[in-house]
Amino acid sequence: MLSLTKNTSRQREILEVVFHHGWDYMKGLLTGNQSNEPQLPTPEVLCNILIDLGPVYVKLGQLLSTRPDLLPKHYIEALSELQSNVPPVSWPEIHQLLEQELPQPSQEIFQEIKQKPIAAGSIAQVHQATLKNGQKVALKVQRPGIEAVVDQDIKLIKGIAELVSFTDFGDDYDIVAIADEFTNALRAELDFTMEAEYTTQLRLNLTESRWFDPKKLVIPKIHWQLTTPKLLILDWLDGTPLLAAKIADQPSQGQENNPRREITTLLFRAFFQQIYLNGFFHADPHPGNLFYLEDGRVALLDCGMVGRLDPRTQQILTEMLLAIVDIDAQRCAQLTLELAEAGQPMSLDRLENDYDSMLRKYYNLSISQLNFSEVFYEVLQVARNNRIRLPSNMGLYAKTLANLEGVARAFDPEVNLLNQIKPLMTDLFRRQLLGDNPIETFLRTALDLKSLSLRSPRQMELLLDRLTSETLKWNVNLRNIDPIRYSLDNSANRIAFSIIVGSLIMGASNISSSAQSSQLFWLSNILFAAASLLGLWLVVSIIRSGNLR
Template identity: 65%
Template sequence: MFSGLTQTASRQRDIIEVVLRNGWDYMQQLLTGGKADQPALPTPAVLRNILVDLGPVYVKLGQLLSTRPDILPAPYIDALSTLQSKVPPVAWPEIKAVIQQQIAQELRSQFKEIDPTPVASGSIAQVHRAILANGQQVAIKVQRPGIDVIVNQDIALINTLADLASRTDIGKDYDLKSLAAEFANALLDELDFTVEASHTEQLRQNLSTSRWFDPQQLVVPKINLALTTQKVLVMQWLDGEPLLSANLPFSQQEPRIDSARRQVTTLLFRAFLQQIYVDGFFHADPHPGNLYYLNDGRAAILDCGMVGRLDPNTQQILTEMLLAIVDLDAQRCSRLTLQLAKTRRAENLAQLESDFEALLRKYYNRNLAEINLGEVLYEVLQVARTNKLKLPGNVGLYVKALANLEGAARTFDPKFNVLDEIKPLMSDLFRRQFVGEDPLPTLLRTALDVKNLSLRSPRQLEQLLDQVTSESLQWNLNLLGLNGLRITVDNAANRLSFSILVGSLIMGAAMISAEKQTALYWLSNTLFAVASFLGLWLAVSILRSGNLR
C-alpha cells in the first residue's frame, strides 16, 4: 500500500523513518510487509513524539487535533494540548524583507521603529514590537518566509496518507479523508492573516456590548486593517502578561481566593458563554497563553486564528444539554446527543441510554462544586464515539474551548466553579432561546402559526375522516432493520426457483428421451446438460454460503 510513498520525495521517506523510529507497532508491521494486526492508533505519547519529530507543520496539525475531543479520547487531547513548536526565530533581514514586500509604502513612512528582536516565535509566524509613524505601539505578526510552500507540500502528503488509510477499518471509522480536508482548510486559513483579522474584528464587535459583563473590562486588540495583508498582521499592542503568570496577590481575608482573581475569571467565563450561547461565534482556543491580564487590571483575549460557529439549533441543544447534565438526566442526554449527531440514529438506543446512565451515576451524590464540566463533556463525547455517533466538528471545538477555559480558570482561581457561574445565567439563556432579544416578533410569529393551524386543522381533520370512512386511507410504513431479512428471503426464493427449474428440465429431458425419437435426442441431451450445469452451480453457491445446514 505504501510502496508508492517510499519511492517519491525525500519528505515522504522522512515520515516513514520517523514512524519506524518512534515505534508505532501497527504501522511498523504494515510498512515492513509483515502481517498487521487490527488497525490501531499509536499511543498518545508516541503520536506526540511523531508529530514533534516531523516538524512545525505537523506540530500545528497536532494542535488542531487537540481541539477535536469528538474524534480523539481524552488522553490524546491531553498529550497533544501540550505541543509547542520549538522553532528558532527567523533572522531580522528576512523578516524585514517580508514586511517590505507585503506593505507597498516605505517602512519609514509607516513605522517609526520596529524592534528586530521578536517577542514570540511560532511554527507559522513570529511577532515583533513596533511603533507606527503616529506614535501608536503595535505588534507585527509576520509569516515565516517559505512556510506556505512547506505547508502546501505537507497538506498534499497528508491527503495522500489519509486516502491510503481510509481503505482500512480505522480509516472508515474516523473518516480520515474528510478529517484531512478539514484540517487542510484550517492550516490554509492560518496562512492568511486577513482571515484572522476578520475573526478578531468580529469578536471585538460582538463583545463590545453585553448584559452579562462589563465590556470596558475586556479587551480584544484592534486590527490595523490598512497595514494588514495575507502575511503581515498589525494589531494594537497590549501591555500585560499571560493569565497564569499574572502577579496578583491572594486576599488576606480569604487566603485561597482573591477578589480580583474571581472578577477576572468570572469576566472571562461570561464573555465566552456569550460567544457560545448568544453570538454563536467563539474563540476556539482559549489556552492560558491566549488569555492575558493587562497592567491596568483588565483582561484580554488574543490570537483569533481558530474560531468556532454554532447555528441557533445547535445552541439550543447545547443549552438543554447543560441543564440535562446539571439534572443528571441520562435519558435526556441521550436524546440530545442523537439530535446533535449527523446520523440522528443509534445502532442500539438502549445501550446509549445505559452508557449515559453509567456516566452520570458517578455524579449522583456529588456537590455541583465538585463536578468538572469539561471532564463531563469529554465523557459525553466518549459515549457518542463508543456508540458510533459522529458529531459535527463545531461541537468538538465547543467542548475543547470550555474545557480549556475551565482548566485555566481553576488554576487561576482554585475555587472557581463553572456550574455556579452558569446557574445565574440559565434563565436569561432560556429566555433568549425561546423569545430572542426582541420578544414581540416572536410572539407575532407564534400567533400567526396558531391562527394558521386553527384555520387548517378542521379541514384536514375532515379530509382524514373522509378517507377513513371511504376506505381510501393509505399508510406508508418504513420499518428499519428489514433490509437483511429482505435479502435473505430474496436469496431463498431465487434458490427455490432454480431448484424447480432444474427439476423441470430433468423431467422434460426424461420424457423426451422416453419417446426414443432420434430427432429429439439432441434436445434431450441439451436439457440434461443445462440441468446438470444449473444444479452444480446451485450446489456450489449453497456450499460457499456456509448455509448447508
C-alpha cells in the same frame, strides 16, 4: 490516490522518523502493508513524531488537540502542550517580506521595528513595532516559504487518510472528511485576513453585554489598512499572562472585593455569551492567550481559532448541561442522538446504559464538586465508544470549556463553572424561548397559529375524503423488522415440519396396523424412518439455535 511508496525525499524523511520511533501501524501504511485496525502510539511518542516531522505536523497536532470527540483525553492533553521548537527567521528575510506586503516602504509607516521577535511559531513570528504616530503595534509575519511546505505535507496527509479510509476505522469515522477538515484549517492558518476578520467579529460581539462590563474586557484592534494575507498588524497591549499576573490573593472569608473571583466571573460570563448567545466563540483560551493588562483589564489574544454553533445546537447543549447536572442518563442519550450526524446505526438502549454507568459516579457529588468540562469529555468518550460521529464543533466546544475551566481553576482554585453560570440560565432560557425581541417573537407565533388554523379545516376535509373513498395509503417503515420476520419464518417452518412428522407417524401407524402384505409392512417402516429422521433433525436444529427453553 496519492501513492505513498514513491521514492521522494519528504516521504523518506517521514519513514525514517516513523521507523525511529517504532510506530508499527504507520510503518505498515507507508510501506503498503495495510492493517485493518489503527494502533496509535503513546501520546509522548506521537508528540515526538510530530515534532521531528516539523512545524506543519506540529500545527496538525495542535489542530488534533481540538478534537476530543476523536481522541481520548490523555492524547488531547499531550497534543495541547505541543510547541514548535522552531528558530526564528532571520531579520533580512522578514524585512524583505514586509517590504513586499506593505503599501509603502516600512520606514514611512513605522518609527521603529524591533528586529528580535517576541515569539516564533510554526507558521509565523511576532515583532513589536511603533507607528509614525507613536502607537505601538504587533506585527505577525508569515514565515517565508511556508506555503510550499504546507502544500507538500497536505498531499501526504491526504494520501495517508485515503489509505486509512479502507479500514473499518476509516470508514466508521470518515477519515477522508476529517483529513480535508484539518488540511483546510491548515491552509486557513496561512491567510491572516481570516484571523483579522475573526478578531474584529469577536471584538464587535463583546462590546455589549447584560452579563458583564464590556469595558473590562479587551480584544486588540486590527489595522486593516496594513493587514494582508501574510501580514497581520494589531494593537500592542501591555500586560502579562493571566496566570503570571500579580493580583491580590483571594480573601479567606467572603467573596466581596475579590479581584481574582471578579476576573474569573468576567471570563466565564464572556465565554458563556460567546457560546450560548453569539454562537461564535474564541476556541483557544489557553493561558498564553489570556492577558492581565497594566490598567486592570483582561485581554483575549490570538483569535485565529474560532468555533461556531447554530441556534439548534446551542439549545441542545444547554439542555445537555442541565441533564448532566440532573444526572439524567436517558436525556443525555436522547440529546446525543439529536446532535449526531444523520445516517448512523445507533442503539438508544446501549447508549443510555453507557451514560448511566458513566454518570453513576457523580450521584453523591454536589454541583460545586462537578467539573463540567471533564464530564463533557466523558460524554464524547461515550459517543466515540458507540461509534457515533458528532459534528466537529463539539470538539472545539469541549476543548474551549476545558481550557477555560483549567485556567480559571489555576487562577482561582475555589471557582466552579456551574456555580458561575447558574445565575445566567434563566436569562438564557428566556432568550432561547422568546428571542431578543419578545414582541416580534409573539407576533410571528401568532401568524403561524393563524396560518395553521386556516389550513387545518381544509386538511381535515381532505383526510376524511380519503378515508371515505378508501384512497388513503399509509407508508409505514419499521426498524429492525428483518430479524422479527426471520424468527417468525423459522417458527412457522418448525410447526410445518412438526405437522409433517406427526402425519407420517400417524400414517405409518395406520398402515402397520392393517398391513396384509410385506409391501405395506415395508412402506410403514419407511414412513417411520422418515418421521424419525425429520424429528431428529428438527430437535437438533432447535438445540443448535440456542432457543430451547
